Amino acid sequence: MLETAKRVFAIACAAAALPVAYAESDGTEHVGVELISEHASLAPGQSMQLGLLLRHEPHWHTYWINPGDSGLPTTLAWTLPPGLKAQDIAWPLPTRFDAGGLYNFGYDGETLLPITLAVPADAKAGTSAHLAAEAKWLVCREECIPGKASLSLDLPISADPPKPDTRWTKQFARARLALPQATAWKTDLRVDGDRIAIALRGPSLPDAKDLDAFVEGRKIVDNKPPTIRRDGDALIVDFGKSDYFGTPPATLDLVITQPSAATVHGWRVQVPFAATSAAP
Amino acid sequence: MRFRPTVLAAALVFAVPALAKPVIGQPAPDFQVTDASGKTQSLSAYKGKTVVLEWNNPECPFVRKHYGANNMQSQQTEAAGEGVVWLTVNSAAAGKQGHMDGAAATAYIAKNSGKETAYLLDADGKLGHAYDAKTTPHMFVIDKTGVLRYMGGIDSIASTDVADIPKATQYVRQALTELAAGKPVSVSTSEPYGCSVKYGS
Numbered sequence: 001m002l003e004t005a006k007r008v009f010a011i012a013c014a015a016a017a018l019p020v021a022y023a024e025s026d027g028t029e030h031v032g033v034e035l036i037s038e039h040a041s042l043a044p045g046q047s048m049q050l051g052l053l054l055r056h057e058p059h060w061h062t063y064w065i066n067p068g069d070s071g072l073p074t075t076l077a078w079t080l081p082p083g084l085k086a087q088d089i090a091w092p093l094p095t096r097f098d099a100g101g102l103y104n105f106g107y108d109g110e111t112l113l114p115i116t117l118a119v120p121a122d123a124k125a126g127t128s129a130h131l132a133a134e135a136k137w138l139v140c141r142e143e144c145i146p147g148k149a150s151l152s153l154d155l156p157i158s159a160d161p162p163k164p165d166t167r168w169t170k171q172f173a174r175a176r177l178a179l180p181q182a183t184a185w186k187t188d189l190r191v192d193g194d195r196i197a198i199a200l201r202g203p204s205l206p207d208a209k210d211l212d213a214f215v216e217g218r219k220i221v222d223n224k225p226p227t228i229r230r231d232g233d234a235l236i237v238d239f240g241k242s243d244y245f246g247t248p249p250a251t252l253d254l255v256i257t258q259p260s261a262a263t264v265h266g267w268r269v270q271v272p273f274a275a276t277s278a279a280p
Numbered sequence: 281m282r283f284r285p286t287v288l289a290a291a292l293v294f295a296v297p298a299l300a301k302p303v304i305g306q307p308a309p310d311f312q313v314t315d316a317s318g319k320t321q322s323l324s325a326y327k328g329k330t331v332v333l334e335w336n337n338p339e340c341p342f343v344r345k346h347y348g349a350n351n352m353q354s355q356q357t358e359a360a361g362e363g364v365v366w367l368t369v370n371s372a373a374a375g376k377q378g379h380m381d382g383a384a385a386t387a388y389i390a391k392n393s394g395k396e397t398a399y400l401l402d403a404d405g406k407l408g409h410a411y412d413a414k415t416t417p418h419m420f421v422i423d424k425t426g427v428l429r430y431m432g433g434i435d436s437i438a439s440t441d442v443a444d445i446p447k448a449t450q451y452v453r454q455a456l457t458e459l460a461a462g463k464p465v466s467v468s469t470s471e472p473y474g475c476s477v478k479y480g481s
Binding site: 069070071072099100101102104138140142143144145146218219242243244 | 415432438440471473475
C-alpha cells in the first residue's frame with residue numbers, strides 16, 4: 001500500500017512538473033532518499049557509520065561511482081561541525097543494467113550507501129552534532145531525472161557506548177554484506193591491442209561461471225560485460241579497452257560480483273597497471 | 281533491466297563489436313538520412329565544409345542543460361557564422377523517449393531558437409550506430425575533407441548542472457576554433473556524457 005501511495009505521489013509530482021522546462025526533483029521523484037545513522041549517538045574518538053538510504057521505485061535506478069556508458073554517480077557534499085570528518089561513500093557492489101547494448105552500473109530496489117564518520121576524541125559529550133549533506137543523483141528508468149536534496153541529522157555526542165538505532169539495524173547489516181571483500185589475490189595485467197586482460201591467482205578464487213566484473217575508474221575499460229574464464233590456477237577477466245583510454249593509471253580497482261547468487265557477494269582487488277602492460 | 285549472463289545474452293554481446301567505430305584522423309562514415317523538412321541529408325553533400333554532428337533527445341536532462349542555458353544554440357549560431365554545417369541528430373526509436381516526427385522536430389527547433397543547419401530523423405538508429413553514438417549529447421566534428429577531427433562530450437564537466445557550463449572547456453567550440461586557424465585539434469577525443477541514446481532493440 002505504501003508502494004502504491006508513493007507511486008501515485010510520484011506521478012502527481014511528474015504531472016505537476018510538466019509545465020516546467022527543467023524539472024529538478026527535490027527528492028520525491030522515483031527514489032526516496034534519507035540520511036541515517038547506525039547508532040543513536042556519536043562517541044568521541046570513534047568511527048561511526050552513516051548511510052544514504054535510497055529506495056528506488058520498481059524499474060528505476062541510480063548509479064555507482066563509475067556509472068558506465070551514461071548516467072552520473074550519486075554525490076554527497078557535507079557540512080559538518082568542526083573536527084568531524086566524513087569519508088567518501090563506501091560503494092556497494094554494483095548491478096549491471098543493459099540499455100540496448102549500452103551498459104550502466106548502479107543500484108535498484110533498496111540500497112544503502114555507507115559513509116564512515118570520524119568523530120574527534122575532543123568532541124564534547126552532552127552536546128549535539130548537526131550533520132548536513134547536499135545529495136545529488138540521477139535517477140533513470142529509460143528516461144532520467146536529476147534530483148537533489150538537503151539532508152540532515154542531529155545526533156547527541158555521548159561518552160556512553162553508542163546504542164544501535166534499531167530502525168536501521170537491518171539496513172546496515174545488509175550494507176556490510178553488499179560491500180566487496182578485500183582479497184590477497186595476485187594480479188597480472190596485460191594490454192593486448194584493444195583488450196585488457198587481468199589474471200587473478202590466490203586462495204578462494206570463485207568459479208568463472210556467473211561472474212561479472214567492473215572497474216571503478218572511468219576511461220580504462222569499456223562498459224561491455226567482460227569475458228571471464230578459468231585458465232589453470234588463474235581466473236582471467238578480459239575487458240575491452242576503453243575508446244577514451246589515455247595515460248595508463250598506476251592501478252585499477254577491480255570489483256567482481258556474482259549477480260545471480262542468492263545473497264550479494266563480491267570481491268575487490270587493486271591491480272597495478274604499469275608493470276606488465278608492455279606485453280610482447 | 282538486470283543483466284543475466286545467459287547464452288543468449290552472450291551471443292548478443294558478441295554481435296555488437298562487429299560494428300565499425302569512427303576513428304579520429306580517418307574519413308567519417310557517410311550517411312543518407314531524412315531531415316525534419318523531409319529532405320535527404322548526406323555527409324558527402326557537404327564536402328568542402330566543416331560539419332558538426334550533435335546527438336539530441338529533447339527529453340534528456342543533459343540536453344536540457346545545454347539548451348536551457350542557450351549553450352548549444354549559441355555554439356550553433358557561431359558555427360553558422362563561420363560557414364560550418366551543424367546537423368542535429370535524433371536516434372530515438374519510435375515509442376522511445378524523445379522520438380519525434382518532422383513536425384515535432386520543427387516545433388522543437390522553433391521553441392529553442394535552434395540554429396542548426398538541419399535536424400536529422402534517425403529513428404532506425406543507422407546513423408547513430410555508424411558513429412557509435414552513445415549519449416545525448418554526443419558530438420562529432422568533421423573537417424572540410426571529410427575526416428573526423430573530434431568526438432566526445434560537448435564539454436569537460438559531466439553534470440546536469442547549468443552552473444558548470446562556464447567552468448567547463450567547450451570541446452566543440454575549441455575544435456572548431458583550432459580547425460579554422462589551421463591548427464591541430466588539441467583535444468580530439470573525450471568521454472561523452474549524458475543520457476543513453478534510446479535506440480530500438
